[in-house]
Amino acid sequence: MKALFDTIKIYPKLIITFLIVLTPLFTLSLVMNKYGSASVKSEITNSMLSKVHFYNSTLENEFGRTIAIMREFARYDDLDLLSNRTEIMNYYEQRGAIRNLQKELSVIKNSSTYIQEASVHIPSIDRTISDDNFGTIQQDEFDALNVLTNHFESPFIYWQDRLFISLPYPIKSNRQPPDFVVDIEISIPLLKNALLQFTNHTAGNTMLVHFEDGWRIGGDEPEGFLQAINSVIQADNADNAELHSATVDGQKYLIAFEKSKTLGTTLIMYERESTVLGPLDRYTVWFWMISILTLIVIMIVSYSVYRLIHRPLRTLVRAFRKVEHGNLSVAFDYRGRDEFQYLYTQFNAMVQRLQQMIQEVYEQKFRVQHAELKQLQSQINPHFLYNSLFILYRLAKKSRDENQIRFSKYLSDYFQFITRNSSDTVTLAEEVQHAKNYVEIQKMRFASQIEVAFGELPASYVDLTVPRLIIQPLLENAYKYGLEEKETGAKLTVQFAEDQADLLIRVEDNGELADEELIANLRRKLDVQDAGLETTGILNVHRRLQLQFGAEYGLVIAQGESGGFSVTIRLPRTTSM
Structure with a gap:
C-alpha cells in the first residue's frame, strides 16, 4: 500500500490526506446532527403529548367540578319547595325562593369561565329560572335537555349548535317527567378560544371532538380533514396520550390526542410537520451543502499548495521564525540537488554572518554607552558649582542657622551622587x-x-x-x-x-x-x-x-x-x- 501511495502524484496525495483527516470529523458531525435532530424531535413530540394530557386533564377537572356543583344545587331546599310544594307557599314565599335560586344560579355561572348560562326548568310551575331571567319553559329546549346522560362518561348534550350539561332530578322509572331539570350551557366561543390558545404555532390547532354524537369545537378544517384524523385515532385504541403522523391533502401533520373517559370526548392537537420540524430539515440541508463546499475547498487548497511547493517553503519559513526569536543556531543539512539546496546554503551563510554582525554591533554599542555614561558622570557644571559655593559663602558670613546646615547637606548629597x-x-x-x-x-x-x-x-x-x-x-x-x-x-x-x-x-x-x-x-x-x-x-x-x-x-x-x-x-x- 505504501509503495502504491508513493507512486501517486503530490496533488492527489494532498486531496487524499485532507479527506483522511476530515472524514472522521464529517462522520462525527453527521452522527451528532442526526442525534441532535432526533433529540429535538423527541422533545417536541413529548411536549405536544404533555400539553394534550395537561389540557385534557384540565377540562376533565373543570367540567367535573361543574357537575358536582350541579348535583349539590339539585338538593337545594328552595328548589324542592318550588317544584313540589308551591300550593302551600304564598306569593312572597315563592318570590323569596325564586330570588334565592337566582343567587345560587349566579354563583354557579361565575364558578367557571366556560359557563355561559345556568338555568333550572320546573315543570310544575311551567317556569325556567336563570340568574337574570324568569320565564315560561321552552318545550323544545326542555325536551332536548330532559335526557338522562351518564355524567361520569359522557355528560354533554349538543343541541342546535349549543352545548349543555343537564341534570333531570329526580330520576323516575315510570317515564314521568322529573321535578326539575338543571342545565348549564357551555360557551362555545370561550371554549374555542381556550382551545386555540393551547397551540403556539399558527400552522396548527386544537379541537375537542365527540365522535359518537358527531360534534366538535375548534378547528376550521373541512370534514374530510376530521375524517382522516378519525381514521388514525380509531386505529389506535390507547387510552393515554398518543402521537401520530398523518398525511392529509398532501400535507403532513403531527397529531397528538387523548381520549377522556369522564367526558366521552377526544382532545386533538395537530400541527404541520414543516412548521414544527422544518428548522431541523434546514439544518440537515445546510450540513450537506457545507460538506460539498468543503470538498471543493479541499481540492482548491490542495492544488494551490501543490503549485506553491508548500513543504520546502514552510521549512524555510519556520527557520526564519526561529531567527526572528533570537535563535541563531539554525542550520540546514539539505541533501537535495534542486533550487532549494541553493536557498538553504545561502540561508546558512546569512545566519552565520548575521550572528557575527550582531556580536560586533552589541560590543560596540556597549562600549559607546559605557563611555557616554562615564563622561556624563565626570561633568560638573561650573556655573552651578560657582553659584552654589557663592551661596554657601554668604551663608557662612551670617550667624549659624538651619538654612546653612540644610544647604550644606543638600550640596554634599548632590556632589556625592554625581561623582559616584x-x-x-x-x-x-x-x-x-x-x-x-x-x-x-x-x-x-x-x-x-x-x-x-x-x-x-x-x-x-x-x-x-x-x-x-x-x-x-x-x-x-x-x-x-x-x-x-x-x-x-x-x-x-x-x-x-x-x-x-x-x-x-x-x-x-x-x-x-x-x-x-x-x-x-x-x-x-x-x-x-x-x-x-x-x-x-x-x-x-x-x-x-x-x-x-x-x-x-x-x-x-x-x-x-x-x-x-x-x-x-x-x-x-x-x-x-
Whole structure:
C-alpha cells in the first residue's frame, strides 16, 4: 500500500490526506446532527403529548367540578319547595325562593369561565329560572335537555349548535317527567378560544371532538380533514396520550390526542410537520451543502499548495521564525540537488554572518554607552558649582542657622551622587531623591522667586532600575533656560503618571522661550540617531534611555499648558538588566 501511495502524484496525495483527516470529523458531525435532530424531535413530540394530557386533564377537572356543583344545587331546599310544594307557599314565599335560586344560579355561572348560562326548568310551575331571567319553559329546549346522560362518561348534550350539561332530578322509572331539570350551557366561543390558545404555532390547532354524537369545537378544517384524523385515532385504541403522523391533502401533520373517559370526548392537537420540524430539515440541508463546499475547498487548497511547493517553503519559513526569536543556531543539512539546496546554503551563510554582525554591533554599542555614561558622570557644571559655593559663602558670613546646615547637606548629597562611579544604574527612588536635592539647592538660590511642585513617585516604581542622571538634567535645563530670568510668577512642576504599563515623568515650566520652532528643532534632534551629535543635557538623557529600554522609550518634548517647556520621560514598568 505504501509503495502504491508513493507512486501517486503530490496533488492527489494532498486531496487524499485532507479527506483522511476530515472524514472522521464529517462522520462525527453527521452522527451528532442526526442525534441532535432526533433529540429535538423527541422533545417536541413529548411536549405536544404533555400539553394534550395537561389540557385534557384540565377540562376533565373543570367540567367535573361543574357537575358536582350541579348535583349539590339539585338538593337545594328552595328548589324542592318550588317544584313540589308551591300550593302551600304564598306569593312572597315563592318570590323569596325564586330570588334565592337566582343567587345560587349566579354563583354557579361565575364558578367557571366556560359557563355561559345556568338555568333550572320546573315543570310544575311551567317556569325556567336563570340568574337574570324568569320565564315560561321552552318545550323544545326542555325536551332536548330532559335526557338522562351518564355524567361520569359522557355528560354533554349538543343541541342546535349549543352545548349543555343537564341534570333531570329526580330520576323516575315510570317515564314521568322529573321535578326539575338543571342545565348549564357551555360557551362555545370561550371554549374555542381556550382551545386555540393551547397551540403556539399558527400552522396548527386544537379541537375537542365527540365522535359518537358527531360534534366538535375548534378547528376550521373541512370534514374530510376530521375524517382522516378519525381514521388514525380509531386505529389506535390507547387510552393515554398518543402521537401520530398523518398525511392529509398532501400535507403532513403531527397529531397528538387523548381520549377522556369522564367526558366521552377526544382532545386533538395537530400541527404541520414543516412548521414544527422544518428548522431541523434546514439544518440537515445546510450540513450537506457545507460538506460539498468543503470538498471543493479541499481540492482548491490542495492544488494551490501543490503549485506553491508548500513543504520546502514552510521549512524555510519556520527557520526564519526561529531567527526572528533570537535563535541563531539554525542550520540546514539539505541533501537535495534542486533550487532549494541553493536557498538553504545561502540561508546558512546569512545566519552565520548575521550572528557575527550582531556580536560586533552589541560590543560596540556597549562600549559607546559605557563611555557616554562615564563622561556624563565626570561633568560638573561650573556655573552651578560657582553659584552654589557663592551661596554657601554668604551663608557662612551670617550667624549659624538651619538654612546653612540644610544647604550644606543638600550640596554634599548632590556632589556625592554625581561623582559616584561604582554603578551605571540606580533605582528610580534614588534618582528622584537626587532630583529633589537639586531642587532644594535651587530653592536656596532663588528663594521665593520660583514656585516648585514636586509629585510623589508611585510605590510600584520605587525599585525600577534606570540610568543615572535622567531627571536632574531636565530640571537644570528648566532653571537655566526657562525660569532663571523670570522675575515673578515662575513655576516648575514635576509630575508622575501611569500610562497602561509605562510610567510618565513630566517636567514642565512656565518660561517664555518655548516657541514652536525651538520645540520642533529639539524634536528633530531627538529623532536623529547620530553618534556625532552632542551627548550632554536633554539629548544625552534621551539616548541613554533608548539604549537601555528601546526605541519606544525616552523623552517627549512639547509646549506646556502654561506656555513653557514640557519634557516627559517614558519608562517601562519593569526592566531586565
